Amino acid sequence: MGFLDAVWHLLNFVAPALGLGLLSASFAKLCWRQALQGVPWRRLAAWSCGGAGLALVAGLLLSGRDGRMLTYLAMTVASAAALLWAGWGPGRRG
Template structure:
């Protein structure tokens, strides 16, 4: 495998985490404008993407392969937890 193939493999591995890291904070900032006004969008995106990347790696380690539905369910839960923790709980 060449370096370009390795890059695409890594991008596809972390794609759902990055995608949720971009979409979820945007929707949260739209729904809870006043409550999340003090928290920058970039901070929320970093927390969500980091949590998603960690869950993706944990799912890969536990199941031995990528793309299991349990990993995606844990990804959604980790996204919600990261948004709650950084957006509402920790100020």
């Protein structure tokens, strides 16, 4: 595998986590406009993408393969938990 192939492989691996994180932060800001008024979208997106990315890597390490449905479930739960932390919990202040 060449360098360019490795880069594409890595980008395709992290794309679901980035997509889920960006979309969930956008929808959270849209649905809870008043409650999340003081929290920047970039902060929500960073926390959400980070949580989904950690779940994606954990799913790969635990199952040995990426793309498992349990991994995608874990990504969704981790993204929601990160949004909860950054939007309403102690992560909102810091």
